[in-house]
Amino acid sequence: MTNPDVTHPQVRAMSPIERSEAAMRVAMQSPEKLKTWLQASGRQWVVLNGPQLIDALPWPEGVQAFMHVVAAYRDHRSTIPTGETENVGGEKVDLYHGEVLTLTELDRCIRFLIGKATELDSTWTLGRDPS
Helix, strand or coil: CCCCCCCCCCHHCCCHHHHHHHHHEEEEEHHHHHHHEEEEEEECCCCCHHHHHHHHHHCCEEEEEEEEHHHHHHHHCCCCEEEEEEEECCCCEEECCCCCCCHHHHHHHHHHHHHHHHHHHCCCCCCCCCC
């Protein structure tokens, strides 16, 4: 329900905030629905200004919750093979993702963000100073 059917009378009566909250309730029904919502709502890559996020969170509870999210993400990534191997003692060993995004992940994120920038301003270029 990222873009609710605005022709439906109940949806038409909702404010934009109510529609957004309804979409979130649907998204929270399962991990797959949440992933679908993240992609459909332009949140495939979640980029946050760290200092602004810390300022927005209640201290210390909100920041502790954020640190738990960071740790959970780090721990999950450490279980995902990169597809690359390394020789250790003459034996090939699978490499796993670390905390830092790989070059491939960074490339995908950059391309996604450039697409978002050009949606906001079709004349935007990487070579232009930000305005």
